[in-house]
Amino acid sequence: MNCKNCHTELHEHDDYCRSCGGKVIRKRLTFKNLFEHVSETFFNYDNKLLRTFLQLFKQPEDVIVGYINGVRKRYVNVFSYFALAITISGLQILIIQKFQSDFNFYDTSTEMGVQQQAIFDKVNKFTTEYQSLVMMLYIPFYALIAKVVFLRIKAFNYTELLVVFMYTQAQISICIAFFTAIIIPLNLMSLPAYGMSIIPLQFFYFVYALKRIYKLNNLQMFLRTMFFLGLLGVLFILMVIVTVILMFQSGQMQEMIEAQRAAREATNT
Structure with a gap:
């Protein structure tokens, strides 16, 4: 034989x-x-994929720091796991497109509301259709912020931080896709409410994973989390300023201002 x-x-x-x-x-x-x-x-349970998924919740440092230090056989490698997350996110997009209904985030009874809703729809459509690309672009951004937040701790270089966030982003994306497959088809929650609810879950998982990876106590992690939120707030303000400038240049902001002025005049009349 x-x-x-x-x-x-x-x-x-x-x-x-x-x-x-x-x-x-x-x-x-x-x-x-x-x-x-x-x-x-x-x-x-002995399956490498399932073991990787469970261990990223129980002991994320075992998977991530182990990979950085050269342990490559025990768990799914970071590139395969991230590629799997992108594939599953593609299925999530199909579910959202099939079951989501049109949602007006702004009051479309006014001209300004129509303009605001149009901008919201464009952003929402882009982030939905290009979710995989957006997910990949998050990684170097997260790694850069972590490099600043943990500047005094020389545990990981920038490349190693990319590995950290590829694993953690992949893990949270797989979980989000799983919950999406349950919540959206069964209409247990509206899509905007669901989208807002997963943001704190994603944030707390990152905090939990980084705390274990860097071996920090609660106070040390809390201070760095506050630093991170402050840094994120500054970056958000800068992004808003840049967005407003771009909108002025494209003429959209002027149209919104004129629509608001017209609505105000109509109300006064």
């Missing part, structure tokens, strides 16, 4: 090939053993 994978000659009672390590299959394919194979592959 020969191995069906590499054709190495096997002994009669061999269960695995001594050359390639492939499992010796003696039974014909049936629904029963096909189901057993799928269960063993995806739901067995």
Whole structure:
């Protein structure tokens, strides 16, 4: 009998090939053993994917710092895990596009509300259709902020911080996609409310993972979290200023101001 994978000659009672390590299959394919194979592959605790997913909640430092330090066989490597997250996020987008209904975030009974809603719809459409791209662009941004926040702790360089946030962003994206597949089709929560609810969950997971990765106590992590929020607030203000400048240049801001003026005059009349 020969191995069906590499054709190495096997002994009669061999269960695995001594050359390639492939499992010796003696039974014909049936629904029963096909189901057993799928269960063993995806739901067995010893499975690398499931072990990586669970450990990123229990001990994220074991997965992330282990990978940085050279442990590459125990868990799914960072690039494969991030690619899986992007793929699952693509399925999430399909679910959202299929089940979401039009939602007016602004009062569209006024001209200004129509303008504001149009801008909101454009941003929402872009972030939905290009979610994978947006997710990838977050990574260097997060790593840069972490480099500043943890400047005095020389534990990781910038490249290693990219690995940290690739793992953590992938983990939270997989979880969000899972909850989306349940909440949106069953209409348990409106899409805007759901979108707002996952922001603090994502934030707290990042704080939890970084606390364990850097081995900080609660006070040390709290101070750095406040520093991070302050830095994020400054960056947000700068982004708003840049957005307003761009809107002025494109003429959209002027249209909104004129629409507001017209609405005010109509109300006074």
